[in-house]
Amino acid sequence: MRYLSHWLSCGVPVSLGLLAGGPNPTLAADLGAPPAPAMEAPVPPSWTFRVVPYGWLLALNGTQTVRGRSAKVNASFADIVKESDTLVALMGDIEARNGRFALLGNVVWSKIGVERGNVRSRSLAPGVTGTLATSLGLDIEMTIAEVGTAYEVYRSGPVALDVLAGARYWHQEADLSLDASAGVQVGDLEVAGTRAFARSGSVDWLDPVIGARIRYTVAPGHELLLxxxxGGFGVGSDFSWQAIGAYGFEFGTYQGVTFSGVIGYRALYVDYVQGEGRQRYEFDMLVHGPVVGISARF
Known part of the structure; x- marks a missing residue:
């Protein structure tokens, strides 16, 4: 008791129940019930964005008709570079993804020139009379814009399959130059020196598009896209198709943005016709070539 009195006088809390060997309800009340395990709410999917500025090294194979005069075009990238105001087509691609759903956008602008050996006269449209002169050159200013949606319908390991739907808008202005001294009928053409120019003016159309895309993760930071x-289906053009193969490889991250190099090949074919006789415009062409660019994902 002498020791107990000493502890009490020193302010040491001692429970009589504890000294008696029994339970201590006061201490149990102070400690309280054990906390319930925390339940973490599921994290909703968030948007990610990918922006890809490209260069498209264009080649042309097909037929161009301006004001009823047709020319066969067969020009490689090297041929076009010699005569064009732009070395490559400027292309920007953007994708916004949230889980399985994605919004897609793409735009291309180019100003292409092709001369002599890569352009040859082909035919006159019905209703156009006169001598078919030698084609001397073709200049095309072209804008292509795509918008659409994608939805992931299948995934197995590194492979994912998307279905696509959207629209592709075309804007063109084409000038076909002919040798006026060869006896070409020039009543509806512009003449400058020994050349007669068939000018299309502004030509626009819109194609519905459907398709699919395969994304394959080759290794961490490396992706193959096919x-x-x-499209077209007679709504805008009679028919069009597109095929793209690209390989992306990450090379660094800066302030939360992941950068990747992109190399690939793009081929786009369209068959569009409007008007008759001297008002006939036709673009039956395969536009194709390598693409190179840098991707930024955030």
Missing amino acids: RGDI
Whole structure:
């Protein structure tokens, strides 16, 4: 008791129940019930964005008709570079993804020039009379814009399959130059020196598009993309198709943005016709070539 009195006088809390060997309800009340395990709410999917500025090294194979005069075009990238105001087509691609759903956008602008050996006269449209002169050159200013949606319908390990739907808008202005001294009928053409120019003015159309895309993760930071689509269906053009193969490889991250190099090949075919006789415009062409660019994902 002498020791107990000493502890009490020193302010040491001692429970009589504890000294008696029994339970201590006061201490149990102070400690309280054990906390319930925390339940973490599921994290909703968030948007990610990818922006890809490209260069498209264009080649042309097909037929161009301006004011009823047709020319066969067969020009490689090297041929076009010699005569064009732009070395490459400027292309920007953007994708916004949230889980399985994605919004897609793409735009291309180019100003292409092709001369002599890569352009040859082909035919006159019905209703156009006169001598078919030698084609001397073709200049095309072209804008292509795509918008659409994608939805992931299948995934197995590193492979994912998307289905696509959207629209592709075309804007063109084409000038076909002919040798006026060869006896070409120039009543509806512009003449400058020994050349007669068939000018299309502004030509626009819109194609519905459907397609699919395969994304394959080769290794962490390395992705292979294959895309195909078809469109037109007589709504805008008679028919069009597109095929794209691209390989992306990450090379660094800066302030939360992941940068990747992109190399690949893009081929786009379209068959569009409007008007008759001297008002006939036709672009039956395969536009194709390598693409190179840098991707930024955030």
